[in-house]
Amino acid sequence: MGVKRSKAERVAGRGDDVLPGQLELVPGGGGTRKRASEKVVVPVARSPRNAAAEVVEEPAVEAAPAPAPRQKRRATAEQMASKQREISISEFFTKNRHLLGFDNPSKALLTTIKEAVDNSLDACEEAGILPEITIEVHDLGFEQAGKADSELTKGEGRFRVVIEDNGPGIVKEQAPKIFGKLLYGSKFHRLKQSRGQQGIGISAAAMYGQLTTGQPIAVTSRTGKGKPTHYFEIQIDTRKNNPVVTRDDKLAEWHQEHGTRVELEIVANWQQGQRFVNRYVEHTALANPHATVHYVRPKQQRLSFPRATDELPKEAAEIKPHPHGVELGSLMLMAAESKSHDVKGFLTSAFSRVSPMVADEILKRTGWKKKVRPRDLAEDRDLAEGLQKAIQATKIMAPPTNCLSPIGDALMKKGLVSFLSVIETEGPEEDQQLDLDQAAKKKASKKEKQARAEAPLVPDAPPEEGVEKIKGHNYFIATVTRPPKVYRGNPFQVEVGLAYGGSWPADKSIELFRFANRVPLLFQRGACGVTEAVVKTDWRNYLLSQPKNSLPVGPMALLVHIASVWVPFTSESKEAVAHYPEIIREIQLAAQECGRKLAAHIRKRQHADYEAKRRSLFELYIEEVAQALGKITGKSPLPIKRDLVKVAREVTATELEEQDRELEEASEKTSRRPRRRSDEEAE
């Protein structure tokens, strides 16, 4: 069937090549200029009324190019050139501090603590030291915030943040650059899993402190027994991005044999920011069960999170880049820096998984007739492109994965159990915003709540495999660790753990805990690839309800951890993971695997509930039946009742009951101590 033309099209005779609503282009460089002899097609606004006649005719006119209106130049290139100058990285981030997570005083508080704690944990692990970290937040008073009272948001003021670790310490010469120069660090150029990766975190915190309070960052550090303790005060010359040491002393005494203490004065908002900090500390303890964390807060009890294991995480090895992940520019740069005399040597020494045999295969694919040196690759883009294509066409083993250090199933479970004990002991987050007196009052009602919660909802409901008993709550815990995978040459690994039941609300969206290289991600949930993967998973298959494009609803906390040598964050503030399809797919697979375990548990639980209901129904009539049988047989009704109860239990027994009873006995023997307790209690 032919296309029906409008009247205008038929008149113009060009309806076939001009779509309605389109301006006709005249070939030959004329752009939209009209040819004299032709009718011209002019677009008209589409509306239901004129949809049928979308084009109208206009008499063709020779179009003369209209002279451009003369405008007075506002600035000349020379004038503009006089204003152009280099921008230092510190100047840039002073203006764009939101990019580093210092958007507002409450977020700045968390970012400052996070940057320092992440460094401490990284340093301890790298040195093979079990971390013991103290986080202190001291309120210096609202009047010192440097603003008029009327300008202060409630809770805003000046705070001193102190982070102390028992790590390897920092050598004297390095301290000024580490704390007083942005983009200076030990982790950016290597491929190894670590919390820090950019070399900007702690100096950015120092810069924020300097900007808001004018105070320098203070650093105390010692590298070992018998070594001196150095104390520095460091400022940043933001114009040059260089450190300025304002104080450099040797301390006569320091209680740490080795370690680092960082002190920053910042404008923060404790009232609004404390819940983020509390959450960060709790979640850090959850993902780092090998660390002891002490937490000192204004007007509240000092908290301690003792380590749940004395085993350090598996050491992550440093690897070389994988050839499949290298881009042309990087390849040329690497070739320029290579000390090898030939390309074969360059390939085997600069990349992982390139043996001499694999290098020969790559070179054969290039089809080069003459000898090529790495230097030639750096200078000749075509040669480099040829090599890159040959690399991509060659099958090369996936990169080694000993550069990754996942939490692991066992420790993830341990961490979740400890974390849940904390929640049950301490109550929800809001409780922590109260002052000490109010907290004491709340404690009494919490005990009542707990007593109520401890009463089993389902008579004889048995705990089952994967179910952890925490202070009277049954939590089903399941974990999944996926095998390592690679995105753009970077190895990564996904782990998922879930805790279902207990006191999580059944009618709300699940709690999603995101972690990257053991660091909790607390902001930008909606913009994170992890959230996308969880939302994309169809949780209805696993017996949870799930509104469209949302997290599932149910009494569940879901922990997702991605471990990688280079986590692709969406910004420098490292708050959300980018939406790489390979990563999203892996998270989905892990979530599905965990979901299957969850569905099996929910089914078993539903079956147990059903049988328990049946049993209670039998038991309702057993007394009467026993009495009646006693009368008929002339025997005592008591043994009859006992026998009937026994039969009812046998009939309604679920297959799990036996093993559950064993589990319950075992769990009664092992008294669980909550990981978080106040130091007062400990004493």
Ligand SMILES: Nc1ncnc2c1ncn2[C@@H]1O[C@H](COP(=O)(O)OP(=O)(O)OP(=O)(O)O)[C@@H](O)[C@H]1O
């Ligand atoms: N407490 C510490 N103990 C030992 N070394 C430290 C400590 N804090 C910082 N460093 C060193 O200082 C460097 C710079 O730290 P910084 O926080 O600026 O960046 P990063 O941790 O490398 O990366 P990111 O910007 O992603 O946090 C680190 O790479 C580390 O080598």
